[in-house]
Amino acid sequence: MKKQILLNPGPVNLSERVRKALLQPDLCHREAEFVDLQNSIRSNLLDIYQMSHIQWAAILLTGSGTAAVEAMLTSMIPDDGHVLIIENGVYGERMSRMAEIHHIKHTALRHAWNEEINLEQLKAALQQNDISHVAVVHHETTTGRLNNLSEIANICKKKNIPLLVDGVSSFGAEQINFTDWNIGACAATANKCLHGVPGTAFVIVRRDLINQANVTSRTLYLNLKDYLKQQDANGTPFTQSVQCFYALAEALIEFKEEGWQTRQKKYKQRMKIVRDGLTSLGIQPLLNEKECSCVLNAFHLPKGMTYEQLHDTLKENGFIIYAGQGGLAKTIFRVSCMGDITEKDMQRFVSVIRGL
Numbered sequence: 001m002k003k004q005i006l007l008n009p010g011p012v013n014l015s016e017r018v019r020k021a022l023l024q025p026d027l028c029h030r031e032a033e034f035v036d037l038q039n040s041i042r043s044n045l046l047d048i049y050q051m052s053h054i055q056w057a058a059i060l061l062t063g064s065g066t067a068a069v070e071a072m073l074t075s076m077i078p079d080d081g082h083v084l085i086i087e088n089g090v091y092g093e094r095m096s097r098m099a100e101i102h103h104i105k106h107t108a109l110r111h112a113w114n115e116e117i118n119l120e121q122l123k124a125a126l127q128q129n130d131i132s133h134v135a136v137v138h139h140e141t142t143t144g145r146l147n148n149l150s151e152i153a154n155i156c157k158k159k160n161i162p163l164l165v166d167g168v169s170s171f172g173a174e175q176i177n178f179t180d181w182n183i184g185a186c187a188a189t190a191n192k193c194l195h196g197v198p199g200t201a202f203v204i205v206r207r208d209l210i211n212q213a214n215v216t217s218r219t220l221y222l223n224l225k226d227y228l229k230q231q232d233a234n235g236t237p238f239t240q241s242v243q244c245f246y247a248l249a250e251a252l253i254e255f256k257e258e259g260w261q262t263r264q265k266k267y268k269q270r271m272k273i274v275r276d277g278l279t280s281l282g283i284q285p286l287l288n289e290k291e292c293s294c295v296l297n298a299f300h301l302p303k304g305m306t307y308e309q310l311h312d313t314l315k316e317n318g319f320i321i322y323a324g325q326g327g328l329a330k331t332i333f334r335v336s337c338m339g340d341i342t343e344k345d346m347q348r349f350v351s352v353i354r355g356l
Contacts, residue, residue: 017250029242056207067222068202069166079216081133083132089141093108139174170193210224213225
């Protein structure tokens with residue numbers, strides 16, 4: 001099969017060293033070697049944002065980013081809690097659906113998918129409701145918008161309300177100030193900005209908050225308190241995906257060689273090539289550059305072309321893009337720039353579109 005350059009928002013093209021890590025020896029998850037592997041990953045995840053290992057914990061589970069978000073919501077919000085969920089895309093709305101399924105008291109602060117979060121509406125919602133937590137998507141990949149966590153946090157911090165952050169497609173590439181932004185937990189995954197493989201997800205939690213959360217178990221598999229207790233004791237409650245752990249461990253070593261700021265710079269350089277190139281061809285971005293994450297941008301479809309036509313032509317030339325969702329499915333396409341790809345790849349991508 002011809003190599004495809006994955007410009008979808010995960011999974012990503014793997015580096016050769018991460019791919020080779022998958023071939024390490026078979027390992028039982030109850031052995032000391034697995035404990036060492038698990039502990040190294042937990043430690044290196046905290047080091048990405050220079051977090052205190054005493055105040056914070058990285059909790060690993062086998063599953064997708066959605067599993068991590070669901071584990072965060074079901075484990076961090078106490079039985080008598082009330083979470084305000086900010087929606088301006090598919091993934092904010094997905095958190096509301098999770099709250100509904102698990103009978104978690106919640107209020108949704110709804111916005112159109114292409115809207116930035118209205119801070120005055122946020123203040124009013126906090127004033128009108130007895131809110132214990134605020135849940136928000138950092139990078140809403142529905143549109144590529146990077147929600148302004150700093151401003152949201154400033155409002156919530158005045159009321160001592162912790163943030164529960166869906167950082168699935170921002171962790172490792174965007175600034176996340178865990179302490180100053182009063183973050184209680186952040187859910188993320190291996191196979192996006194960290195350049196691992198699908199199958200391992202994690203939640204970064206404040207130890208004091210998860211220990212204080214009085215939660216009648218809402219779920220067996222996604223109970224973060226159980227994971228934390230057993231992982232701190234060098235165990236794991238369930239079978240983990242060992243090969244995926246190998247890959248993430250190697251990806252984190254690779255990540256440490258550059259850090260999140262350098263990774264962000266690379267993403268921005270790649271995305272600039274795409275934005276400048278497509279704009280020169282009359283293909284306009286959905287949002288202004290200052291509103292977007294460095295990870296993914298959305299663009300209006302070329303005039304007279306369907307998404308299916310654009311996708312299939314690009315795939316024939318070795319590139320995989322991503323469709324719009326819901327009401328945007330027939331009007332936009334999305335381009336990400338994560339993974340083991342190069343600026344030359346992005347330049348060739350623009351050249352292919354130029355030749356349509």
